[in-house]
Amino acid sequence: MNENALDRDWHAGALLRFALPTMVMMLSMGLYTLVDTIFVARFVHTDALSAVNIVCPAINVTVGLGTMLATGGNALISRKLGEGRLEEAREDFTLLTAAGAILGALLFLGGELWLDRLVSALGASERLFPYCRDYLRVLLLFFPANILQTLFANLFVTAGRPGLGFGLSLLAGTANLLLDYVFIVPLGLGIRGAALGTGIGYLLPAAAGLVYFGRSRGTLAFTHLRWRWRVLWESCSNGSSEMVSQLASAVTTFLFNAAMLDLAGEEGVAAITIAIYAQFLLNTLYIGFSIGVAPVIGFNWGRRDRGQLRRVVSASLRFLMGASVLLFLTARLGGRAIVGLFAEETSAVWPIAVDGFRIFSYSFLFCGLNSFTSALFTALSNGKLSALLSFLRTFGLLAGGIVVLSRLWGVGGVWLAVPAAEGLMLLVSLACLARYRNRYGY
Numbered sequence: 001m002n003e004n005a006l007d008r009d010w011h012a013g014a015l016l017r018f019a020l021p022t023m024v025m026m027l028s029m030g031l032y033t034l035v036d037t038i039f040v041a042r043f044v045h046t047d048a049l050s051a052v053n054i055v056c057p058a059i060n061v062t063v064g065l066g067t068m069l070a071t072g073g074n075a076l077i078s079r080k081l082g083e084g085r086l087e088e089a090r091e092d093f094t095l096l097t098a099a100g101a102i103l104g105a106l107l108f109l110g111g112e113l114w115l116d117r118l119v120s121a122l123g124a125s126e127r128l129f130p131y132c133r134d135y136l137r138v139l140l141l142f143f144p145a146n147i148l149q150t151l152f153a154n155l156f157v158t159a160g161r162p163g164l165g166f167g168l169s170l171l172a173g174t175a176n177l178l179l180d181y182v183f184i185v186p187l188g189l190g191i192r193g194a195a196l197g198t199g200i201g202y203l204l205p206a207a208a209g210l211v212y213f214g215r216s217r218g219t220l221a222f223t224h225l226r227w228r229w230r231v232l233w234e235s236c237s238n239g240s241s242e243m244v245s246q247l248a249s250a251v252t253t254f255l256f257n258a259a260m261l262d263l264a265g266e267e268g269v270a271a272i273t274i275a276i277y278a279q280f281l282l283n284t285l286y287i288g289f290s291i292g293v294a295p296v297i298g299f300n301w302g303r304r305d306r307g308q309l310r311r312v313v314s315a316s317l318r319f320l321m322g323a324s325v326l327l328f329l330t331a332r333l334g335g336r337a338i339v340g341l342f343a344e345e346t347s348a349v350w351p352i353a354v355d356g357f358r359i360f361s362y363s364f365l366f367c368g369l370n371s372f373t374s375a376l377f378t379a380l381s382n383g384k385l386s387a388l389l390s391f392l393r394t395f396g397l398l399a400g401g402i403v404v405l406s407r408l409w410g411v412g413g414v415w416l417a418v419p420a421a422e423g424l425m426l427l428v429s430l431a432c433l434a435r436y437r438n439r440y441g442y
Contacts (some may be wrong), residue, residue, distance in 0.1 A: 003220070005160025006081065006299040010308055012315035019292025021162035023168040024154065026120065026288030030281035032343075033198075039180045041342040044131075046270045046349055048191045049342065050274050053273035054124050054257055057250030058111070062143050063244025065103055066150030069096050070238020071294065074154050075379050078295045081158070081219065082302025090223045092231050093155065097213070099224070099232055100151050103402050104144025111140040123257055127266060135191045142199030145206040152209030157334060158295045164212065168205040176201035203333040241386035242372050248395030255402045256414065263411050266351055271353035272414065274342045276359050279418070282327050286368040289319065289377035297379035306441030313376065313442035320368040327368070331361035340343030356415035366422035373429040380440055385432065392428060397421035 003287065041049040073096040080089040111118060115137060124132040149172075156165030176197045185191025213222050236243075253276065260268035293316055300308040331338075335357035343349040370393050377386040398421040405413030405420065 004097055006078070006158075006295055008086050010300075010312050010315075012294060012318070013294060015296065015312060015315050016319065018162065018296065022153075022292035023285055023288030025282075026161075026284040026291070028166075028170050028173045030284035031173060034277055035177050036180055036194055036198055037273070038341050039184050040191060042390035043184050044190050044194070046343065046347065047128055047266055048131045048135075048194075049273050050266050050269040051124070051128045051135055051191065052194075052259075053253065053269060053276065054122050054128055054132050054424060055119070055136045055139075056253050056276075057122055058118065059139070059146075060246045060250035060253065060403055062104070062107055062146050063150060064243045064250075065107075065149035066100060067154075067246060068236055068239035068243035069100050069147070070151045070154035070239065071242045071291075071378050072235035072237065072383065073151075073231075073293060074158055075238050075298045075381050076235055077155070077157055077220070078298030078380065079302035082299040083416045086148045086219070087223070090221055091226045092228075092235075093213075093220050094222045094225050095228060096106075096235060097148065097151060097210075098225055100147040101144055102416070104147040104380070107143045107147075108140050111136070111143070115140075123254055123261070125261065125266065128269075131191050135195045138195035139199055142202045145199070145202040148206035148209060151207060152213075152293075154291055155220060157211070159213075159216070159218055161218070162292060165205075168208050171208075172201040172204040172219055172312070175204060180215035209227050225374040228364050238381055238383035238386075240383050241378055241390040245374070245389045245390040248391065248393075248398070251395060252398050252402065255399055259402055259414050260408045260411070263406065263414070267348040268352055268411065270343070270349045271356060274339055274349070274353045275357055275415075277339045278331070278338045278357070279360070282331060282364060283367060283369075283371070285322070285323055285327065288369045289316070289323075290372050294375055294379040297376060298381075301380050301440070302318070309440070309442050316372060316376075317369070320372055324368040327364040328353050330360060331357070331364050335361060353410065356411070359412065359415040360418055363422045366419070366426040370422060370429050373433060376442075377432075377436075382436075385436075389429065389432065390427075393421065393425040397424050 037049055037052060072241060073092065077089045077092055080092070114134065119129060119132045119136060122132065153165050153169065156162060179197035179200055180194055183189045183196050187193060189196065213220065256272050257269050258271045264271070293312060296312055297309065300312065336354055338351040339350065343353060373394055374386045374389045377389065398417060401417035401421045402414060405417050410417065
């Protein structure tokens with residue numbers, strides 16, 4: 001009996017069933033992130049909500065490093081599994097886990113040493129500085145766990161256990177929500193309580209992953225550590241698109257904050273924060289699907305099964321087209337309800353956020369295919385092209401749009417930057433899919 005969950009005939013239904021746990025896992029992560037910010041906005045202050053977004057670039061860097069190791073290593077490990085090199089795949093997995101833990105520890109130490117300088121560099125105003133400092137100081141303690149849980153979330157799929165990743169994510173999200181309430185409301189810890197609840201949400205799946213892979217007898221398990229720099233380099237190089245994406249998100253978040261702070265004050269920062277976190281929630285469907293199908297793509301590319309690869313990519317594109325229309329309608333029709341979760345209708349934040357979200361919602365028509373295209377080329381071990389696509393999408397086009405459009409149309413231009421960048425990027429994605437179709441056989 002074949003124990004490799006990736007070695008099967010893939011049709012649309014089987015692919016969606018395989019990716020569904022990861023999609024639900026990412027959606028649950030998005031939900032508890034969203035609720036986390038709702039607790040901050042409702043029970044602390046909208047200034048604290050602005051502070052969360054000010055600090056967000058530091059978190060983007062951490063997630064980016066973890067995702068770089070995870071997706072780049074995932075493609076490498078999946079390919080080796082497809083080639084029948086099981087023990088070498090396990091050694092690579094063990095090495096990537098050790099590297100992730102060390103990287104997280106270094107980030108924690110650096111953040112502690114230069115905390116005040118870091119908060120100032122992120123653009124915190126005098127009014128927001130205390131909130132930013134309190135939030136980041138607590139969250140730094142959990143940076144190693146954040147990298148590990150990001151790594152395991154991807155590799156549970158490769159190990160053929162996407163359901164376990166979903167279960168752990170659901171547990172972490174539930175714990176985070178309960179702890180947010182306890183720490184913020186009864187205990188009155190304010191924004192530090194939100195950071196503590198989020199950090200424990202990172203810690204639970206990270207610890208569970210260490211236990212599971214330490215005891216596993218399945219496809220992936222920890223084995224003796226072999227420090228191979230070439231494996232780290234290939235993983236980082238191949239996963240660089242995801243790192244580029246997160247670094248670009250850090251820079252563009254900084255630009256969003258700076259533009260809104262200049263044009264609409266702290267209330268403008270709170271409004272753009274609502275849109276960014278709502279976008280993250282709705283985009284988790286695309287992210288989860290891409291993570292879920294990436295090992296399938298990598299495995300079939302590794303054994304050169306072009307027929308399977310063609311079926312997987314075709315089914316993926318059909319799903320993404322339908323999902324894009326659905327999410328656009330959800331955002332367009334439900335914008336006021338989404339904003340209402342964070343801000344009262346009588347607040348100064350409300351009109352800025354509601355008016356902006358009407359423009360912002362058009363981005364959901366384009367971002368699904370853009371996200372999948374980058375993930376596809378990562379899974380096919382073409383990290384350079386994937387990195388270029390991520391750079392254009394999340395930095396080149398978007399950063400330029402924020403700077404140029406905000407100068408032309410003020411606050412309206414800031415809101416228009418995301419749909420304009422995603423629409424232009426869709427044309428680039430379609431061109432790349434057509435250009436490399438014969439080379440990869442999808």
